[in-house]
Structures are given as C-alpha cells and as structure tokens.
Amino acid sequence: MxxxxxxxxxxxxxxxxxxxxxxxxxxxxxxxxxxxxxxxxxxxxxxxxxxxxxxxxxxxxxxxxxxxxxxxxxxxxxxxxxxxxxxxxxxxxxxxxxxxxxxxxxxxxxxxxxxxxxxxxxxxxxxxxxxxxxxxxxxxxxxxxxxxxxxxxxxxxxxxxxxxxxxxxxxLPIAPPLFPKSQVATRNERFFVAEFIREQLILRLNDELPYRISVTIEAFTVKRNIVHIHACIWVEKKGQKRIIIGKEGRVLKAAGTAARQALEVFLDKKVNLKTWVKVEAKWANSEQALKKFGYFE
Ligand SMILES: Nc1nc2c(ncn2[C@@H]2O[C@H](COP(=O)(O)OP(=O)(O)OP(=O)(O)O)[C@@H](O)[C@H]2O)c(=O)[nH]1
Ligand SMILES: [Mg+2]
CATH class of the missing domain: 3.40.50.300 (P-loop containing nucleotide triphosphate hydrolases)
Structure with missing residues (x-):
C-alpha cells in the first residue's frame, strides 16, 4: 500500500x-x-x-x-x-x-x-x-x-x-506528490530577482522608506550564460529617490552589488544587473499601481 x-x-x-x-x-x-x-x-x-x-x-x-x-x-x-x-x-x-x-x-x-x-x-x-x-x-x-x-x-x-x-x-493526508522532487518553489526567477533586490534595499534604509519601495523587473535575458537584468525600483517621492541613490550613488551601488552576488548564487549564473529608480506617486495606496507592480496575479 x-x-x-x-x-x-x-x-x-x-x-x-x-x-x-x-x-x-x-x-x-x-x-x-x-x-x-x-x-x-x-x-x-x-x-x-x-x-x-x-x-x-x-x-x-x-x-x-x-x-x-x-x-x-x-x-x-x-x-x-x-x-x-x-x-x-x-x-x-x-x-x-x-x-x-x-x-x-x-x-x-x-x-x-x-x-x-x-x-x-x-x-x-x-x-x-x-x-x-x-x-x-x-x-x-x-x-x-x-x-x-x-x-x-x-x-x-x-x-x-x-x-x-x-x-x-x-x-498530512495520504496523497501522491504534486510537484517534481527537485522543485523547491513555484514562483518564476523574476520574482526572486525583485525580492532579493528589495531585501538589500531594506537592509540599507531606515524608517518608513522600506515600506515605500517596490521592485519590478523590466528585462530578464540570458546570453552566453550571463543573466542580464533590468530592474526598476519604485518610490513615492523625489526625495525618497535621492535617499535610495545615496551620495554619489553609494547606497544603490552597494545594494545592487549585494543583490547581484546573492542572485549569482541563487541562479547559479553570472549576473549583469542594471537598476533605475522611478517615482510613482502614492503607489502603496493605489490598486492600479499595485496591479502594475504584480501584486495581484
Ligand atoms: N534570535 C532569533 N532570531 C530569529 C529567529 N528566527 C528569525 N529571527 C530574526 O527575526 C527577524 C525577522 O525574521 P523574518 O524571518 O523576516 O520574520 P517574518 O515573520 O518573516 O517577518 P515578516 O515577513 O515581516 O512578517 C530577523 O532579524 C531574523 O534574523 C530565531 O530563531 N532566533
Ligand atoms: Mg517574512
């Protein structure tokens, strides 16, 4: 049995x-x-x-x-x-x-x-x-x-x-497996890329700012075993954009480097990561923006 x-x-x-x-x-x-x-x-x-x-x-x-x-x-x-x-x-x-x-x-x-x-x-x-x-x-x-x-x-x-x-x-109930043995997650790679970038930003930002950030992946391509990623970091105000970029771009650069290193381990490939910071007013309170950022599947 x-x-x-x-x-x-x-x-x-x-x-x-x-x-x-x-x-x-x-x-x-x-x-x-x-x-x-x-x-x-x-x-x-x-x-x-x-x-x-x-x-x-x-x-x-x-x-x-x-x-x-x-x-x-x-x-x-x-x-x-x-x-x-x-x-x-x-x-x-x-x-x-x-x-x-x-x-x-x-x-x-x-x-x-x-x-x-x-x-x-x-x-x-x-x-x-x-x-x-x-x-x-x-x-x-x-x-x-x-x-x-x-x-x-x-x-x-x-x-x-x-x-x-x-x-x-x-x-647990007796039932056959639903996923192949080697599968660990159900989300696609883009999801994890966005999350790993968001994590590195949260770790470097204080106060309310982590709750005002969302990350979307605009491009994800693999060429000659290198993953090329374009990511957008969304904030609600221009001042927040300045903080995220940091003096001489230091904050964004450090977060980008750390995220790239974590992603290289996760994806088991070399990663070329480019990031942009964009402003979308009051996105956290807009159903429409949440949809655009992928919060509803
Ligand atoms: N000392 C100790 N710290 C822990 C343990 N588990 C988690 N933490 C710490 O608790 C903090 C929150 O951990 P998370 O795993 O992000 O907690 P969470 O419940 O998923 O939080 P949300 O996603 O914000 O709801 C981190 O700083 C962890 O390192 C534990 O067993 N012992
Ligand atoms: Mg959690």
Missing part, C-alpha cells in the same frame, strides 16, 4: 516573528527574504520540501497587521486569510515569551476559520535564558486556542525543526 503523504502547510503570524526564516531553514535553502524589520514579506510564497515519505508545500505569508487603510497593507492581510483556505495544517508562529495584540489579531482570524490542524510554533527559543520561563509561557498561551501541537523551535539555530517536520508529516 502506498503511504506517501502530500499537503499544504501555511505559516502565519504577526510581523517579525521569523516565519520566513523558518521556511528557509525547513527547506535548507533561502527562497524568502528576511530582514530585522517587520512587514518584510509582502506576498504568499510557496516552498516545497520533498522527502522519501512526504511532499510538504509550505506557504510563507506576510505578517498579519492591524486593519489598515493603505491598499498595500490590505493586500498583505488578504494574502494571509487566503493562505488559510484549503490548507492541511496551519503553523501559527509566535516569538518566545512575547504575546501582544497583533498575536491576538491572528487568533481572531483563526477563530473565524476554526482550523482543525493548528500547530503553535514558538520561535526564537535561543533567546530564552531560563527554561522555566518558557514552560510558564507555554502554559499561558496554550489556553488561548485549542492547538493540535505546541512546538518550541529556533529557526535560526535549527533547534526543533526535525521534530516539527515529523509532526507535520504525521498529520
């Missing part, structure tokens, strides 16, 4: 708890961008892990935020609720010893959907100094919802991840 298991596993939680880090470490490959800033992830992203006994299709999602009037934020929250539909297991990620109203928001969303396979993943346990604190935290949060499993992990250190994968596999 064939007992191979296949299913969808959604990773949800408030911003900055380590959802994307968890996905990357479960896959043992970086496909989702990670920064210390909240609201880094803007789109649902599927990452596929195939083992000898199962195929797990993970969905990384944007951090669930407060209700917002901004079209971009509404889109991000919509991505989270979409990711809960037709799913086999939900991983609700929280940061160890922390619980705030944004975690409560997630609970409120879950209550509406009443999922049966809900795992509470307590991340960042490497930051917990006393085991007793973790135990009393687990006791408190376990009352917040009926969790099927509660699993403490450190995504960064890899602690608890094989246990998490084991428990996921146990709870």
């Amino acid at each position: 064939n007992t191979f298991k296949t299913g969808y596993v959604s990773i949800i939680g408030r911003p900055n708890v380590g959802k994307s880090t968890l996905l990357n470490h479960l896959l043992e490959q970086k496909i989702s961008i990670v920064t210390r800033k909240p609201q880094t992830t803007r789109w649902n992203l599927q990452g596929i892990k195939t083992t000898a006994i199962a195929q797990i299709i993970f969905i990384d999602t944007p951090g669930l935020q407060k209700q917002s009037k901004l079209a971009l934020n509404r889109h991000m929250n919509k991505e989270v609720s979409n990711s809960i539909e037709h799913i086999d297991i939900i991983l609700f990620v929280v940061a160890a010893l922390k619980w705030n109203e944004l975690d409560e928001n997630v609970i409120a969303l879950l209550k509406k959907k009443s999922p049966k396979n809900l795992f509470l993943v307590i991340n960042k346990i490497d930051k917990v100094l006393h085991k007793n604190e973790l135990l009393s935290y687990i006791k408190t949060v376990s009352n917040r919802f009926k969790f099927h499993e509660i699993i403490p992990v450190s995504a960064i250190k890899g602690t608890g991840l094989s246990n998490l994968e084991r428990l996921i596999t146990i709870n």
